[in-house]
Amino acid sequence: MNPTPPPAGDFTDDFLSAMVAMGQNLETTTKKKNSKKRPTPPPSSAPPPPPFKKTKTKTLSTKGPNSLRNAHSAGMGKTVSERKANELWFRKANYGSILFESYYKNQSPNVIVNSVEEEGGKMSKNNKKAIKKFKLKQFQSFMDSLSRPLPIAFRIRQTTPAPISSFLKSELSASLNLTPVPYDHTQTIYQTSENFNKASIRRGGPEYDHPVAEFIRDNLTKGYIARQEIVSMIPYLTMSPSSTETILDLCASPGSKTQQLLENTTTTGIIVANDVHPGRLSSLNDALKRANLPKEVMENLIITNHDGSKFPPIKISNFDKVLVDVPCSGDGTIRKDSSILPRWSPTTSNALHPLQCSIGLRGLELTEVGGIMCYSTCTFNPVEDEAVVAEIIRRAEVKAGKGCVTVEEWGGDILPGMVKRSGVCDWRVADFVETGEEEEEEEDVPEESKGEEVRIRWHDEGYEKAKLDGMEGAVESLWPREDIKRYNLDRCCRFLPHDNNTGGFFVALLKKHKPFGPNKTQVTVEKKKKKKNGDSETPVLQPLRPIDPKTYTSLLKHHESLPPSTRLYQRGDDRDSIYLVSERTNELFVGDNDAGSEEKETEHNILYAGRKLLRKEEGGEYVML
Numbered sequence: 001m002n003p004t005p006p007p008a009g010d011f012t013d014d015f016l017s018a019m020v021a022m023g024q025n026l027e028t029t030t031k032k033k034n035s036k037k038r039p040t041p042p043p044s045s046a047p048p049p050p051p052f053k054k055t056k057t058k059t060l061s062t063k064g065p066n067s068l069r070n071a072h073s074a075g076m077g078k079t080v081s082e083r084k085a086n087e088l089w090f091r092k093a094n095y096g097s098i099l100f101e102s103y104y105k106n107q108s109p110n111v112i113v114n115s116v117e118e119e120g121g122k123m124s125k126n127n128k129k130a131i132k133k134f135k136l137k138q139f140q141s142f143m144d145s146l147s148r149p150l151p152i153a154f155r156i157r158q159t160t161p162a163p164i165s166s167f168l169k170s171e172l173s174a175s176l177n178l179t180p181v182p183y184d185h186t187q188t189i190y191q192t193s194e195n196f197n198k199a200s201i202r203r204g205g206p207e208y209d210h211p212v213a214e215f216i217r218d219n220l221t222k223g224y225i226a227r228q229e230i231v232s233m234i235p236y237l238t239m240s241p242s243s244t245e246t247i248l249d250l251c252a253s254p255g256s257k258t259q260q261l262l263e264n265t266t267t268t269g270i271i272v273a274n275d276v277h278p279g280r281l282s283s284l285n286d287a288l289k290r291a292n293l294p295k296e297v298m299e300n301l302i303i304t305n306h307d308g309s310k311f312p313p314i315k316i317s318n319f320d321k322v323l324v325d326v327p328c329s330g331d332g333t334i335r336k337d338s339s340i341l342p343r344w345s346p347t348t349s350n351a352l353h354p355l356q357c358s359i360g361l362r363g364l365e366l367t368e369v370g371g372i373m374c375y376s377t378c379t380f381n382p383v384e385d386e387a388v389v390a391e392i393i394r395r396a397e398v399k400a401g402k403g404c405v406t407v408e409e410w411g412g413d414i415l416p417g418m419v420k421r422s423g424v425c426d427w428r429v430a431d432f433v434e435t436g437e438e439e440e441e442e443e444d445v446p447e448e449s450k451g452e453e454v455r456i457r458w459h460d461e462g463y464e465k466a467k468l469d470g471m472e473g474a475v476e477s478l479w480p481r482e483d484i485k486r487y488n489l490d491r492c493c494r495f496l497p498h499d500n501n502t503g504g505f506f507v508a509l510l511k512k513h514k515p516f517g518p519n520k521t522q523v524t525v526e527k528k529k530k531k532k533n534g535d536s537e538t539p540v541l542q543p544l545r546p547i548d549p550k551t552y553t554s555l556l557k558h559h560e561s562l563p564p565s566t567r568l569y570q571r572g573d574d575r576d577s578i579y580l581v582s583e584r585t586n587e588l589f590v591g592d593n594d595a596g597s598e599e600k601e602t603e604h605n606i607l608y609a610g611r612k613l614l615r616k617e618e619g620g621e622y623v624m625l
């Protein structure tokens with residue numbers, strides 16, 4: 001995942017120039033190694049940044065709408081302007097590239113570079129030179145793949161009528177010489193070559209007029225295909241949802257996975273897409289409109305606006321499946337968004353970890369017993385991947401005892417032939433320091449980092465020592481615990497860019513075996529507090545509510561075949577539009593969760609739902625759409 005991946009069909013980013021910039025970044029990284037000079041300061045017209053300083057401020061909150069930005073700025077300064085200036089300086093100096101390379105090169109075996117044991121004993125452990133060469137070669141192919149543009153990937157939508165789908169497939173193979181990716185048993189997923197990338201096929205790009213580019217544009221508009229990164233399709237494929245399930249997509253915007261889930265539904269299935277940002281939900285809603293999905297499928301969608309870590313419980317039972325595609329540092333998307341590299345920092349990942357744990361735990365609470373939660377990120381960083389999985393299982397066990405959640409093994413039929421790497425149960429935790437003269441003399445500075453102005457500071461002695469050493473944002477769960485082996489983290493899957501010519505990705509499937517859920521008292525207290533204090537994240541749009549009985553009765557006079565009132569929704573401040581939702585919406589949301597309450601109001605902020613069924617004309621009459 002890109003932290004904010006562009007909606008499918010977005011051709012506007014200047015990807016080519018970004019790639020060129022990244023080439024420079026990677027090059028600069030190497031050059032920098034031999035340089036002791038501080039980077040050129042900003043031009044004199046710009047205000048000079050404050051000297052870059054690793055401050056010992058409290059960890060910034062990563063909650064709320066700007067969690068990624070906050071996480072990135074963690075430890076960058078006290079005031080907003082100090083943080084902004086330091087961040088700019090950081091980017092300009094390309095410190096991110098230096099830290100990225102050093103961090104992943106020196107991570108534990110199997111995070112990026114295979115351990116020598118993985119080579120099946122082909123290499124003698126005593127042959128240090130050969131081991132070093134072997135590791136360097138692997139790391140280099142990882143780094144090289146990051147500097148290459150990401151090929152365009154797309155899939156034929158599940159809602160595309162079968163004859164059209166067959167026609168498209170034959171056109172793709174016969175005229176355009178494109179076949180589905182080998183690991184896709186649905187035979188609907190395609191990936192182009194690298195010269196077909198975001199930049200080359202957009203208007204003005206060298207491949208704009210190529211028949212493949214025309215095919216993509218044409219069929220995107222018709223709603224027959226969806227552009228989506230291969231790795232982003234993986235959570236859906238691993239969850240193997242049935243068309244009748246109730247599924248929650250807890251961090252849904254911009255909605256590429258929501259679309260996959262929705263396309264698969266029939267009238268009894270329902271998809272709830274949630275995000276903390278109302279603005280991003282509006283983009284998700286627009287992307288869905290552009291997707292041209294059949295109207296009966298649209299009735300199965302509810303879009304809510306909540307902090308995922310506090311998503312209110314639903315009225316009856318829980319969700320069959322939950323997708324938790326959390327906000328993350330996004331370094332797996334460097335091929336698509338090279339701007340991530342110069343501002344990369346290990347503190348971003350450390351600061352996002354607590355939020356990811358809270359969202360993941362809530363996802364599990366909202367999963368039905370026997371159901372599956374899929375946790376995914378688009379980062380290589382184990383503190384956002386395996387460390388989070390281990391911590392949410394640990395917290396679940398505090399609530400419901402050992403064995404209440406397990407990491408599931410992937411069936412052999414899931415993406416057969418795609419290179420998958422096992423999750424790791426050993427990783428290192430770091431922040432970074434700006435080096436001073438005396439620090440460069442320190443014994444533990446690796447030879448290749450000597451002379452760097454920033455360098456990774458490893459905290460291999462664990463949480464307590466890291467705290468003593470003043471590590472920003474240190475929390476115990478960042479480190480692997482002693483009993484880490486029992487979590488079966490090797491069942492998680494890591495996808496590296498050079499293995500399948502994709503972006504980077506991480507997926508874990510968690511199965512819930514015992515009931516545990518949000519504490520009702522806690523939910524009630526939170527709700528009351530919110531009512532009293534007001535909600536700082538009040539959406540611009542008023543939420544949708546079930547149609548009021550008076551409007552329904554008057555509508556019936558003119559529209560005899562009107563669906564039952566339980567399927568009709570209106571927005572509080574907009575009585576001119578009436579929306580039709582699935583029958584099951586009522587089952588999930590309407591009615592208060594507090595037993596015995598008279599209140600007939602859902603506590604969920606439903607921002608969009610179903611499809612528009614009626615619109616009020618100028619004369620005041622409602623017309624069917």
Ligand SMILES: C[S@@+](CC[C@H](N)C(=O)[O-])C[C@H]1O[C@@H](n2cnc3c(N)ncnc32)[C@H](O)[C@@H]1O
Nearest residue numbers: 001251252253254255256257276307308325327
């Ligand atoms: C990786 S993106 C999700 C991508 C999406 N699943 C897709 O496939 O298109 C993470 C999303 O999490 C949202 N987010 C950030 N903090 C959140 C929170 N506390 N609760 C719910 N969503 C959150 C961000 O707005 C962002 O849209």
